[in-house]
Amino acid sequence: DFERALKDIKPAFGQNDEQFRMYAINGIINYGPTFEKIQLSGNSFIQQVKNSSRTPLVSVLLSGKPGCGKSSLASTLAQSSDFPYVRTISPDDLVGFTESAKTSKITKIFEDSYRSPLSCIVIDDIERLIEFVPIGPRFSNSILQTLLILLKKTPPKGRKLLVLATSSVPEAVRDLGLGNCFATTLPIPSITTKDEFSKVVQELGVFGPSEVKRAAEECFNDRTPITIKQLIMAIEMARQEDSGSLIQNLKQSMVDFQLRDLY
Amino acid sequence: DFERALKDIKPAFGQNDEQFRMYAINGIINYGPTFEKIQLSGNSFIQQVKNSSRTPLVSVLLSGKPGCGKSSLASTLAQSSDFPYVRTISPDDLVGFTESAKTSKITKIFEDSYRSPLSCIVIDDIERLIEFVPIGPRFSNSILQTLLILLKKTPPKGRKLLVLATSSVPEAVRDLGLGNCFATTLPIPSITTKDEFSKVVQELGVFGPSEVKRAAEECFNDRTPITIKQLIMAIEMARQEDSGSLIQNLKQSMVDFQLRDLY
Amino acid sequence: DFERALKDIKPAFGQNDEQFRMYAINGIINYGPTFEKIQLSGNSFIQQVKNSSRTPLVSVLLSGKPGCGKSSLASTLAQSSDFPYVRTISPDDLVGFTESAKTSKITKIFEDSYRSPLSCIVIDDIERLIEFVPIGPRFSNSILQTLLILLKKTPPKGRKLLVLATSSVPEAVRDLGLGNCFATTLPIPSITTKDEFSKVVQELGVFGPSEVKRAAEECFNDRTPITIKQLIMAIEMARQEDSGSLIQNLKQSMVDFQLRDLY
Amino acid sequence: DFERALKDIKPAFGQNDEQFRMYAINGIINYGPTFEKIQLSGNSFIQQVKNSSRTPLVSVLLSGKPGCGKSSLASTLAQSSDFPYVRTISPDDLVGFTESAKTSKITKIFEDSYRSPLSCIVIDDIERLIEFVPIGPRFSNSILQTLLILLKKTPPKGRKLLVLATSSVPEAVRDLGLGNCFATTLPIPSITTKDEFSKVVQELGVFGPSEVKRAAEECFNDRTPITIKQLIMAIEMARQEDSGSLIQNLKQSMVDFQLRDLY
Amino acid sequence: DFERALKDIKPAFGQNDEQFRMYAINGIINYGPTFEKIQLSGNSFIQQVKNSSRTPLVSVLLSGKPGCGKSSLASTLAQSSDFPYVRTISPDDLVGFTESAKTSKITKIFEDSYRSPLSCIVIDDIERLIEFVPIGPRFSNSILQTLLILLKKTPPKGRKLLVLATSSVPEAVRDLGLGNCFATTLPIPSITTKDEFSKVVQELGVFGPSEVKRAAEECFNDRTPITIKQLIMAIEMARQEDSGSLIQNLKQSMVDFQLRDLY
């Protein structure tokens, strides 16, 4: 019977641990209330899929600046769901695939999910997956059309699916008509307060406890947010400089990143 | 003779129950006079096709915001027609098909309909079927051209056809020249009054009878309509929150949806 | 000899009665002086091709709003010509053909016409034939180029040809450079006066003689013309309503059509 | 030797009488001084190619409104040249050819011309040959590039070539970069004076001698020129009308053409 | 060894006399100081390639109006260089080649040049080679990309290369990003002074010595320059006229050319 068939193919469906290894290589840092609130929202979607019979499909867009931690978060959430079927569709794994190969790979992953009672699919970097470029604009319409359909298609009776997609170009998502495919959007912020800055710096263990606060005071300007990826990079760059104090060098790195953003 | 031939192939023509299962999984809610008026109009088209010999083809466009219930309504109407040939052309079933495969599938369904005395074809999400994207804009011209012809082509003598198409991008329909193919348009509204809101909330059975009115009072603002799909989603999301009252949480969900619409 | 060869293939050239059956299924209604004047012009082109040796090719564009009766008129004229070679090139018959298949089909029909002393070719819905869409704009350049040449190409010595093309997008015809290919344009009007309205309503036999005038008085506003196709549709819709008088319902249908035109 | 080889292939090079038959089926009408001046210019180019050794290639563009007589004139000039190699490249003969087939046909005709001491090539309707449409704009770049080169390529030593091209879209010719390929442009005018009008009407023999002047007086307005093709068409149309005097009818036809031009 | 190998293939590298025959069929006219200065600059580039070890690649763009003499000059310079490897890449020789055939032909010529100690490559009509049209704009990106690379690629150690490219659309060259590929631009002027005009007229030997000055006085207006190609054409045209003095006719031809330029 189908139930048994489902069981048999389970190994093929099992979580793909390998795939998640590359995200959050330094571990996830809880940098404050904002971060916690996002995690709570994420968990709430997982609960909704588990519990509600009226919304068998919940699709959420995680959007934010490049490097703000979207992929890390989506990946962490998916893993924490403990759903029997968890998969990531990532452009990284599809380099060099033709449009139609990508399309059928994506379709396959959704169709497989329809055979599991509870599934979670991460669609990482959705604009990259559809080969989007702002100038032109150019993109793969066949991949887009496939996503436009799959992101709205109700799973078969008794099957439930959570889709977590990430994007750093929300205006492209909207212009491509993908906006309406998501039940809601979860905005992932950058580091915007001195407290958050301190928390990250402290967790990275580069500064002694006494210096952490001074670093935040001197290096961070809360009118110019920075992503967690840039902050880690800035600290590592600062550490390479031979001359000057670490705080002085970090300050310089931070200024460089802010300039780069303006330009 | 042809009459007998027609009879023989009837099973192949029979209603395709499977296809309609996925819509309106929670049952259709009659949310008030507006909804009833739409149902009446729909039934009137079915009668016209049955009775009038001067209009053997009646094609109607159901248009409205994403999630307002177009597909559910079209599907319900088609099933209620009791016509011997009822079919749905849905992008969901055509994922991964080539343009020309889609074109011949569509043509086939229309041609089959010409062999039944009374037919009803639902064309769901017509913009998706022609692979339309607003930026570019891009679409499949061969599928569009096929529809432009089939939506206007009079069935052979003695055959009658009702076409119910749905779309949430009426300006695309018009720009693509599809507007003139429909005899008329049936606009499907969102939830716009506190009464409609109450009716839906009550039917979903989440709130006790006493709370329904308060929920409408506190959570719904009639200047910002919401679709029935969003309302169901908002209620289910509100139910996941551990803290806060259900009404408080629903209020928050409603605000989120309104923000998302602005943005 | 060629004369005999011509005779032999005559059956293949004979009028294609089947093809014309689908137009004007309710019979042609003479709705007044404007309609008669158009018929006269049409006949005059037939006479010119028959009689003048200086204009062996006369190509005419019938243009007007969708549903105003262009195809019905072109078809009626072509049949009434009694020319030995009469053919219709209609997009309906070419659904699913490739561009090059369409091109050679069109070319074949023109070339066959060059073997008959007197020919009439109807090119129905010329913008559809070239797969035109206003957005983009997109169209089949190879079909367009073929038409641009064939519509101007003088038939061989002793052969004469009348081409009747129809279009409801005159600005596309002009922009595509097709305008200069026609010797003249015959504009087909909509129903614009109460008299024309009464005439159609009366011929359709829905109202008793006494009501016809009242119907025109109450339902038709001569500042908002309506096509004959819309008028027939409006009457048939009005007849489906259970409640309300027929005139009241027709009035409502007419308003609906006018709104649809504005929108 | 080469001289003898050249002689042997001469028949293949001979004038292609067939090809010229379709133009000017009613004979060429000399409608006055303007027409004569154009003919003189045309002959002067023939002389220049024959006589000058410094300009072995003379390419001329005949431009004017559709139907003004460009093809008739180019064809007449080419035939009158009595050059051993005379050929017409006409879109009419290339219907249904692929781009590359057209390109090699064109190239072949130019290359053949290089084997004759004196050659004349007519390129009729050059915008049609390159499949030009103003919207888009679209055209065959490979055919265009071939012409851009061949129209400027000096023939081999001792060979001389006159190219007569016609076009009714001079702005397209310029935008496509073809303008610089021609040594000069010969503008072909429409009928612009009552005298020219009278001359054509008289030559066509439709009016008695006494009526010709009255016809010009009453039917022609020198502020709205008409092409010779339109004039012939207007006269033939006028002759079909049963009622009204011939002059009255011609007047009406002329007004129709002027309206069509405005519209 | 390589030295001997180089020697052996030398014949294949030898100057291609045939190729240069078609330019400057009337011989090069030195029309004054401006012309001499250009020749000096040209020679200076040849010397630089021969002598300097720091600039093994010198690429120069000759730009000017169509017919000003760019190809004649480039060809003359290349021939005068006496470099062991001299080649012309001309669109004339590549009519009908596919993009990829052109690309490999071009690449082949550059690669062959890398085997000769001193080479000169003429790239004639560079915009034609890349199949450029201003409207669209359209061009062959693969040919363009090949040139963008080859025009900047330093030859292997010990090899030196002079590239002389010609173009009459400098704005296209710049927009296509080709501008930065050239070390410098050599602008080729038109005939701009009465002295230059006289010099050319005199060298062509059409006017007697006494008339030359009068011709310049009467026919040339130094506010409207003319290219040397147009001047030769104007003189040859003037000579064909039977009536009128030669000077009078030349004056008329000159006016025609100026009008054509405005239009």
Place this chain on the structure above:
Amino acid sequence: DFERALKDIKPAFGQNDEQFRMYAINGIINYGPTFEKIQLSGNSFIQQVKNSSRTPLVSVLLSGKPGCGKSSLASTLAQSSDFPYVRTISPDDLVGFTESAKTSKITKIFEDSYRSPLSCIVIDDIERLIEFVPIGPRFSNSILQTLLILLKKTPPKGRKLLVLATSSVPEAVRDLGLGNCFATTLPIPSITTKDEFSKVVQELGVFGPSEVKRAAEECFNDRTPITIKQLIMAIEMARQEDSGSLIQNLKQSMVDFQLRDLY
């Protein structure tokens, strides 16, 4: 085991000395503090990749005017890194490759790098690699998408990668969405001060020690910077002139380059 496997394929991974030969053929000139600062930054990136475990991928964009020395610097830095795997992806080596051949070549080089503990990849002229042209704009989306992914993809555990890309069209880099792929940008300046000018002139050894200062004084205007490539070219051109002093000629060359930049 893998370690040994890695060792075995080392030769295939070894530095590709050949590839680097063509840059900086005259040796690298240290033209002052600005240049030194850039070199320091470059070395700091090498150290960061070697030392930091938190940033296993550091990708840097070297941007500046054409000829300012980007490729020379990137090449010098890569060679100085002494990393076991060093490769250059240069458009020069990919002339005539198809898009998909380029894509797999690029992917191959990145994948090979993932097998070495420390790697450095130079992507020279990144806009050329993706076949970018500003008009259109046109580019290879498949190559772009490949780079967008590879430039952000974290190497496998324990592998570290430095990417040095060069570009002279920073606005294209940004518009194509490549900007966010780089951790930072290293702007390479032109020669902007008289001191830098003197330094280069002196190192080239063309002027005697006494003249160097005068040359800078007379030939260089610090409001109009010049790239080092142009400066070398200007000096070599000046040396070819027979007449005039070397300084006078250099002054003229410099003016020419400045004009060219304006135009």
